[in-house]
Amino acid sequence: xxxxxxxxxxxIAITLGITAWASRRTGxxxxxxxxxxxxxxxxNGLAISGDYxxxxxxxxxAGLIAFNGYDGFMYSVGWLVAYLTVLFLIAEPMxxxxxxxxxDVLSYRMSPIPVRSAAAFSTVAVSASYMMAQMIGAGSLIxxxxxxxxxxxxxxxxxxxxxxxxxxxxxxxxxLMMIYVIAGGMVATTWVQIVKAVMLMGxxxxxxxxxxxxxxxxxxxxxxxxxxxxxxxxxxxxxxGILYPYGKTQVWGIDKALLENVSLGMALILGTAGLPHILxxxxxxxxxxxxxxxxxxxxxxxxxxxxxxxxxxxxxxxxVGKAKICAAVAPKCTPNSNLAAPRLAEYLGTNFFGTGxxxxxxxxxxxxxxxxxxxxxxxxxxxxxxxxxxxxYVNVIxxxxxxxxxxxxxxxxxxxITAGLVGLLSxxxxxxxxxxxxxxxxxAGVAFVIAAAANLPAILFTLFWKRFNTWGAVASLVGGSVMxxxxxxxxxxxxxxxxxxxxFPLQNVGIVSIPIGFALAILGTYLGELAKADRLAERxxxxxxxxxxxxxxxxxxxxxx
Amino acid sequence: xxxKQAAEADTGPPLEEVAxxxxxxxxxxxxxxxxxxxxxxxxxxAFFLAYYFLLPLLNGLxxxxxxxxxxxxxxxxxxxxxxxxxxxWLLAWFYIRRATRVFxxxxxxxxxxxxxxxxxxx
Numbered sequence: 112x113x114x115x116x117x118x119x120x121x122x123i124a125i126t127l128g129i130t131a132w133a134s135r136r137t138g139x140x141x142x143x144x145x146x147x148x149x150x151x152x153x154x155n156g157l158a159i160s161g162d163y164x165x166x167x168x169x170x171x172x173a174g175l176i177a178f179n180g181y182d183g184f185m186y187s188v189g190w191l192v193a194y195l196t197v198l199f200l201i202a203e204p205m206x207x208x209x210x211x212x213x214x215d216v217l218s219y220r221m222s223p224i225p226v227r228s229a230a231a232f233s234t235v236a237v238s239a240s241y242m243m244a245q246m247i248g249a250g251s252l253i254x255x256x257x258x259x260x261x262x263x264x265x266x267x268x269x270x271x272x273x274x275x276x277x278x279x280x281x282x283x284x285x286x287l288m289m290i291y292v293i294a295g296g297m298v299a300t301t302w303v304q305i306v307k308a309v310m311l312m313g314x315x316x317x318x319x320x321x322x323x324x325x326x327x328x329x330x331x332x333x334x335x336x337x338x339x340x341x342x343x344x345x346x347x348x349x350x351x352g353i354l355y356p357y358g359k360t361q362v363w364g365i366d367k368a369l370l371e372n373v374s375l376g377m378a379l380i381l382g383t384a385g386l387p388h389i390l391x392x393x394x395x396x397x398x399x400x401x402x403x404x405x406x407x408x409x410x411x412x413x414x415x416x417x418x419x420x421x422x423x424x425x426x427x428x429x430x431v432g433k434a435k436i437c438a439a440v441a442p443k444c445t446p447n448s449n450l451a452a453p454r455l456a457e458y459l460g461t462n463f464f465g466t467g468x469x470x471x472x473x474x475x476x477x478x479x480x481x482x483x484x485x486x487x488x489x490x491x492x493x494x495x496x497x498x499x500x501x502x503x504y505v506n507v508i509x510x511x512x513x514x515x516x517x518x519x520x521x522x523x524x525x526x527x528i529t530a531g532l533v534g535l536l537s538x539x540x541x542x543x544x545x546x547x548x549x550x551x552x553x554x555a556g557v558a559f560v561i562a563a564a565a566n567l568p569a570i571l572f573t574l575f576w577k578r579f580n581t582w583g584a585v586a587s588l589v590g591g592s593v594m595x596x597x598x599x600x601x602x603x604x605x606x607x608x609x610x611x612x613x614x615f616p617l618q619n620v621g622i623v624s625i626p627i628g629f630a631l632a633i634l635g636t637y638l639g640e641l642a643k644a645d646r647l648a649e650r651x652x653x654x655x656x657x658x659x660x661x662x663x664x665x666x667x668x669x670x671x672x
Numbered sequence: 673x674x675x676k677q678a679a680e681a682d683t684g685p686p687l688e689e690v691a692x693x694x695x696x697x698x699x700x701x702x703x704x705x706x707x708x709x710x711x712x713x714x715x716x717x718a719f720f721l722a723y724y725f726l727l728p729l730l731n732g733l734x735x736x737x738x739x740x741x742x743x744x745x746x747x748x749x750x751x752x753x754x755x756x757x758x759x760x761w762l763l764a765w766f767y768i769r770r771a772t773r774v775f776x777x778x779x780x781x782x783x784x785x786x787x788x789x790x791x792x793x794x
Contacts, residue, residue, distance in 0.1 A: 181749060185728065188756045192724045195760055198767060199713045331744040338745035350739045351731040351749045358735075369732030376728050380721075403771060410764050414757045421750075653693040660705055661779045663786055 114470055115257045118478035122310075126291065126485060129302045133295035140522045141666075143296035144211035144497060145394040148668040150301055152401040156408020159392050161304030162490040163190075163383075163409070164311060164416060165241075166248045166449075166483050167555050172417070173455070174448030176424020178433055180340065180348030182355060183424055185372065187417035189379030191410065196384040198406045203399040204574045204659035210666050211394055212494075213387050213566060214502040217573050220651040221581040224511050227502045229588035233565040234387040234498035236592045237558045239537070241388075242491045244555035246281050246541035248449065249484040253280035255438040256453065256477040278542040285541070288488040289534035292496065293527045297395060300489045307486035312412060314479040315419040317472075318452070321459040322426035336429040348428055362616045374622035375556075381625060382559030385566030388494035397668035427451040431458050452476055492537075496530040504529070557599050560621045564628030565591030572632055574659050580648035582639025583632045590635075591628030598624050701785055705778040712770050716763055723759055727752055 137143045150158065165171075168190065175183030209216040214230035254261045264279035271277070291299045326333040340348040344356055351357075355368035362370055383389060393402045427436060428451075436454045437444040456476040461469030504525055509515045544554075568587040572579035598620040603613040617623075639645050658664055696702060731738050731749060738749040 181753075184750075184753055188727065188753050189724070192720060192756055192760050195717070195720045195763055198764055199717055330746065334745040346739075347745075349745050349747055349750060350735075352735060357732050366732055369728065372728035372732060373725060376725060380724060400771075400776065403768065407764050407768055410760060414761060418754070418757055650690050653690060653697050657693050657696045657702065657782070657786075660702070660709070661782045661786075663783055 113259075115474035115477050116260060118474050119257065119260070119481055122478050122482045122485070123287065125306060126287070126299075126303050126482075129306070130291050130295040130299040133299035133302065136298050137294075137296035138523065139519050140211070140501075140526070142298065143523050143526050144391075144493075144501065145666075146297040146301050148395060148397050148666065150395040150401075152396060152404030153408050154301070154305060155392055155396050155401065155405035156412065157308045158301045158304040158395075159389060159405060159409035160412040160416070161306075161308035161311070161486045162388055162392060163413060164308070164483065165245055165487040165555070166252070166480055167244060168417075168420070169311060169315075169483055170248070170252070170449045170452055170480055171555075172420045173423040173427060174436075174451040175354070176421060177427035177431075177436060177451035177455075178446070178448045179354040180337070180342065180346075180425075180428065181351045182353050184421055185351075185375065186379065187420050189376050190383070191414045191417050193380040193383035194406055194410045194413065196380060197389070198403065198410070200574075201384045201390070201570065202393050202402045202406050203662075205390055205570075206393045206396065206399045206402040207659050207662045207665045208574075208655055209390075209394055211391070211501050212497045213390050213570065214498070214506075217569055217584055218506070219655050220573055220579075220648045221584050222645060222647070224507050225581055225585050226588075227507050229585045230566075230569070231498040231502045231507075233561065233588045233592045234502075235495055236596070237385070237387060237561045237566070238491045238495040238498075239540070240554040240561065241386075241558040242488060242495070242537050243541055243544050244558075245484055245488050245491070246284060246537060247544065249284040249481070249488075250278050250281040250541065252449065252477070252480055252484070253283070255447075255450065256473075272539055275539060275543040277538070281541045282538050284484060284488065285534050285538035287485055288492050289531055291485070291489045292492045292530040292534070296526070297391075297493060300486075300493050301392075301395060303482075303489055304486040307482040308412065310479050310482050312416060314476055315416055315423065318426070318456055318459065318476070319419040319422040321463060322422045322430070322455070325426075325430065325459070325462070333425070333429075337425045340428050340432075348425065367616070370622060371617055371619050374617055374619035377625050378556065378559040378563055378619060378621035381563035381567055381621075383562070385562030385570065386558070387498070387562075387566070388490040390570075391490075391494050391497065394666070398665065399662050423452050423455060426459075427455040430462075431455055453480070488537075492530055492533050495533045496526060499533065500525045500529040556619070557595065560595045560599075560619075560624055561592050563621060564595050564624045565589070567625075568629045568632040572636075574655065576636075577649060577652045577656075578640065579632070579636050579652075580639045580645040582642070582644055583634075583636030586635025586638075587628050587632035590631040591624065594627050594631075595620060595624040696782065696786055699782065699785055701778060701781040705775065705782060708770075708774050708778060712767065716767065720759065720763055724756060727756060 136147070141147055172183055172186050175186065205216060208219055213234060214227045217226050217230055261279050264283065268277045268279040268282050291303055326336070334349060337349050338347045342348065342353040344353065346353055352368065355371045357366060357368040360367045396402050396405055431454050433446050435444065436448065436451050437446050438450060453473055453476050457469045457473040460472030505517050505522055509517045565588050568591065569584045572583060598615050601614040602620060603618055739747055741747050742751060
């Protein structure tokens with residue numbers, strides 16, 4: 112266990128070193144929010160991968176495949192194909208018209224006060240759900256992999272704040288992410304994400320190589336072994352239909368499993384294009400061409416990684432087996448799918464290099480997972496504090512309500528303060544929500560649905576629909592978020608134990624809430640027209656149309672400094 | 673820039689500026705750029721959405737077909753899922769090629785025209 116702790120400390124030392132270096136380059140707003148727009152295309156591609164492939168991808172998908180076979184792979188497919196939406200429709204126009212946040216693009220045409228407030232709301236809703244899942248995952252991971260750290264820290268964090276007892280592991284992760292973002296802004300966040308992406312790819316390649324080596328690089332015998340693993344319903348692990356069994360129950364006259372899968376797919380491939388922390392990354396490159404290149408780099412890395420998730424997941428299913436994928440510290444083995452990759456690493460290490468090898472690989476994969484979580488939560492903190500400070504404080508309150516001029520110094524200071532507040536709030540919330548562990552996986556999925564139902568219609572229509580106006584934008588940003596959260600809250604799976612007859616039958620609510628988000632955007636636009644509320648939006652369309660496509664007047668890269 | 677943008681948002685852009693952007697929107701160069709983009713992006717988006725959703729639909733509607741083994745125990749469902757990665761990479765590659773060869777030069781033409789037409793346009 113000391114080995115794991117040592118590797119964790121190395122990860123912490125490297126990332127803090129990066130932060131110290133970056134802190135000297137975060138004096139201005141463009142440096143703090145967009146790393147001076149000096150990140151190269153391939154670097155941003157790595158950083159997008161680092162920002163995107165969360166613990167849910169690495170530990171979650173490997174675990175889903177290890178426990179449910181093929182169906183878990185559907186997540187991998189959706190999460191890659193999603194980048195085509197980003198590449199074709201979003202990345203370049205965003206870079207051409209935006210400055211630091213999603214709301215910058217929207218408020219180009221729309222009335223800034225309502226649209227920035229609404230976008231800040233949806234950004235916080237998306238980032239908070241995503242963050243909760245990551246932090247809770249981080250907490251349980253550290254507790255299982257290095258219980259000594261958790262128990263050593265316990266006396267130090269023995270505080271109860273507003274009725275919630277702080278969780279030592281969550282607090283450590285939260286404290287680190289606050290240091291990265293407050294001291295190093297986007298520069299530190301970017302490089303932490305790049306280091307993490309390299310570590311994650313390295314870990315996945317190593318484990319995949321060892322799995323395939325175990326089967327003598329013979330795919331035939333690998334798949335023979337997978338087909339021997341059977342689920343309770345008689346299907347083998349190469350076959351679809353284990354996670355969501357087809358042909359069992361019907362909803363609205365259609366097979367429920369089919370609806371769940373299509374609904375999940377909609378959230379995955381449309382949600383990515385609306386994730387604020389991913390969109391923010393496109394403002395860090397010098398121009399639209401670099402934004403385009405960064406998506407392609409990210410697609411190469413993310414795609415390769417997700418193909419490897421099948422080797423990890425199927426490898427864990429065949430070599431370790433569900434019955435043995437659990438936390439060793441527990442008196443009884445309670446299967447925990449998040450541990451599929453670490454347990455596989457332990458098995459392969461022991462098998463090829465003896466006991467010491469097993470311990471080392473387990474520690475290494477734990478450190479990779481730790482770095483993964485740190486990089487993702489840093490990106491989320493930056494996005495959420497951007498919504499609070501840049502959109503809400505600087506642009507709504509100071510500029511448009513108080514009509515003041517906000518100095519660079521004040522903007523950066525407020526950005527740092529809000530990042531700190533976001534960090535503290537999420538440490539507290541994660542400790543509170545963490546008590547109901549089942550909610551963790553669900554809230555990560557909710558983030559994608561909100562992004563697809565609230566943010567995507569607003570972005571697409573702002574860029575491409577001439578008649579779109581403030582009413583439509585606010586309707587989709589607020590309506591899409593609220594609708595999604597409401598449907599999830601009355602659906603199955605939110606409460607424990609699951610309700611037998613929930614008011615909304617599906618776990619994946621995207622198939623209903625995403626079309627509603629788009630419909631609200633359209634309906635709001637026509638109502639706004641009837642009310643003659645917003646004449647500017649249509650006039651300004653010509654400008655955003657030309658600028659989005661050509662890059663005329665796009666924010667330049669800051670001078671190298 | 674931010675203060676100028678703020679002032680515009682409250683009062684609306686001056687009409688001559690709107691006319692300038694609208695004028696640029698009407699130039700043959702810009703229309704050509706939009707057409708070239710649409711000609712690629714619309715069919716490509718329709719294709720990838722259809723191809724992607726075919727996977728869960730077939731898994732649900734034709735499970736026996738999808739569970740057919742092609743070689744050994746590698747079945748159609750797994751191969752089809754893998755083909756999605758190849759499809760995404762290929763489309764991304766086609767897009768990049770088209771963007772560098774066609775879209776970028778056209779956008780450059782529009783930018784030049786804007787610079788000529790409006791003096792120092794930015």
